[in-house]
Amino acid sequence: MSTKSAAKVAVVGAGPGGLAAAMLLAAEGYHVEVYEKQEVVGGRSGELRLGKYTFDRGATFLMMPHLLRELFTSAGRSIDDYVSLKELDPLYSLHFGDTVFKPSTNQDQTANEVERLFPGNGEGYRRFMANEGDKLDRVQPLLQRPFQSLGDYLKKDVLHALPKLHATDTVYNRLSKYFSDERLRFAFAFQAKYLGMSPWECPGTFTILSYMEHRYGLYHPIGGINQVFQAMADVLKEHGGRVHTSCGVKRVLVHNGQATGLLLDNGDKVDADYVVIGADFGSAMTEMFEPGILKKYTPKKVAIKRYSCSTAMLYLGVDGAVDLGHHSVHFAEDYRRNVEEITKLGTLSADPSIYVHNPSVLDPTLAPAGKSSLYVLMPVPNLTADINWEKESERVEEEMLERLQRIPGLANLSQRIEEKLFFSPRDWQAKLGVYNGATFNLAHNLGQMMYLRPHNTFQEARGIWLVGGGTHPGSGLPTIFESAKISVRLLKEHDRAARSRTFKAGVAGTRASL
Structure with missing residues (x-):
């Protein structure tokens, strides 16, 4: 041109x-x-x-x-x-109490780890990887073209994908066909968070999210x-x-x-x-x-x-190293209840799940020498819930810090914090223009x-x-x-x-x- x-x-x-x-x-x-x-x-x-x-x-x-x-x-x-x-490598560490699952893109290695931690599920992992690979191959063309008329549903790529879409099923139900251990289902279901949804409601199509991580890496x-x-x-x-x-x-x-x-x-x-x-x-x-x-x-x-859930955030500048991997997810003891409180009940969980990003473990550019930049995310209801964040922010911040300090190796974390910022759903909306504070749109x-x-x-x-x-x-x-x-x-x-x-x-x- x-x-x-x-x-x-x-x-x-x-x-x-x-x-x-x-x-x-x-x-x-x-x-x-x-x-x-x-x-x-x-x-x-x-x-x-x-x-x-x-x-x-x-x-x-x-x-x-x-x-x-x-x-x-x-x-x-x-x-x-x-x-x-x-x-x-590994992709992340997933913490279920004392059980820690660290998958990688090496399928043989991950299958062995699945079998060691969750006996009898190694074969299900291999079926998951084979079946979801076929699903992604069929679904991907639908993610690369527009849908602007009802006639777009009649095109060949839709008809080819339809038997594998599982759009009327849910992520959790699909994973139940592969894994008998509840913790393992959660390990492949938490990615529904990227869509801000519950795996018990998220269309079964989106089991491809965890597959993409396990196949292509992070x-x-x-x-x-x-x-x-x-x-x-x-x-x-x-x-x-x-x-x-x-x-x-x-x-x-x-x-x-x-x-x-x-x-x-x-x-x-x-x-x-x-x-x-x-x-x-x-x-x-x-x-x-x-x-x-x-x-x-x-x-x-x-x-x-309908809008996604929101997130409460803690950004921490920490003196010293943090003994966690690059990505770690720490699941609530009752994960399903935690998710329902976020997505259905609109309440703050007494037992929340949290995600911790510790990039300083491999990237020295993010913090002064010998120190760490730590990012903590807790999924919470969006602003359609009846939660007064002006009143609740301080309490939630304290509870997130307390939750962090229950992680082995982080018991004295609060004494090492040099910089701190708490960011609530209200902040997502007021400061970054995120409607309803729905972080995932x-x-x-x-x-x-x-x-x-x-x-x-x-x-x-x-x-x-x-x-x-x-x-x-x-x-x-x-x-x-x-x-x-x-x-x-x-x-x-x-x-x-x-x-x-x-x-x-x-x-x-x-x-x-x-």
Whole structure:
């Protein structure tokens, strides 16, 4: 495409989806400008600094790196020139009281570990890996194309995948067909958290999440996952695009049903041929359009959609090393009750599960020498629950610290803390614009998947495309990157068609004048 005649694209939000789309479009020659309210790129997964300590604010699991490499290759770059990716072995440690399960991508080794800790389940693990591999092969094409009409369900790839989708089953029920030990089912079910859902409700399709980890591994980018997003911003700039941080968007401007640009928080107007919305779906729909423009996504209709759970976060700068692996999950004694309290009852658990990220165990760039950056996540209800976080935050913070200090080796952790930040669901909404504090965006129930999820091509106004966890194919970094690829492809197809019509109209006008 000639840069002189290239269309102007304004991207709302420098989160993973917005940056991926911006990078791809800039590589194609479009004039791309990204507007981000925060001081750093990455959205809810951006970099967080406390004194001399650095953290990933949100996402810490990086899987399927080949998809990331393909994304950068499409932009004419190699991710390895920007970020150093370190494979994790084991994947994580899963703690069920005194039992600790440490799986890896080595299937023979993991099968032996399963058999040692959970006798009689090694064969089930091998069946799981074989069957889920076939399922992913069938499902993956559905995650790489749009669903914008009911007719999309009749295409060959859907019919091929249908026998393996298990969409009307649940993750927990599917895992019960492979594993007899309840703890082992939980070990392959906790990934439903990435979708903010209970494994007892999450569609059975999503057993592929744990399979992807076990098959393709988990990786840590040196400096944190936020470095991947910084790399995207760098590639965007190399292709002539720009990222404007500390520059929020007040309105998406629409005239006669067509997007014309943006109104920024500072009062400036930005003209654009096309708009890509990478901001949080619920917040964008309820805050970024003039009243009366949206019909399908009015505030009332957005409010009744189902949203994921939220998270309470502790970011700790700790003096000394922490005797934990890179990723560790510490399950509640009654995990099912813990999940039901989060997703159904809307209450805070007396016996919570927690996830601990200890990247300093392999990445010395995140903390001063001899010290550790520790990230602690506790799934909690989102803001639709009747919990007063202004009153509860201090108590929850204390309980999270107490829960941490019950982990062997962390008994005196509170005495070693040099920096500390607690982040509640209320903070996710107020400080990062996450609707309802739903950290994982829209839920992935059957009524909000594929065609029934907000479409990549926005239905309410022309010239707008959605990217991120609030559109197809869903939340989680790999699928967010796929949303960007899908929406960029649709935007380019629309642009080519518009240019062709303009060209033909020009030729017809010239002939008429002759």
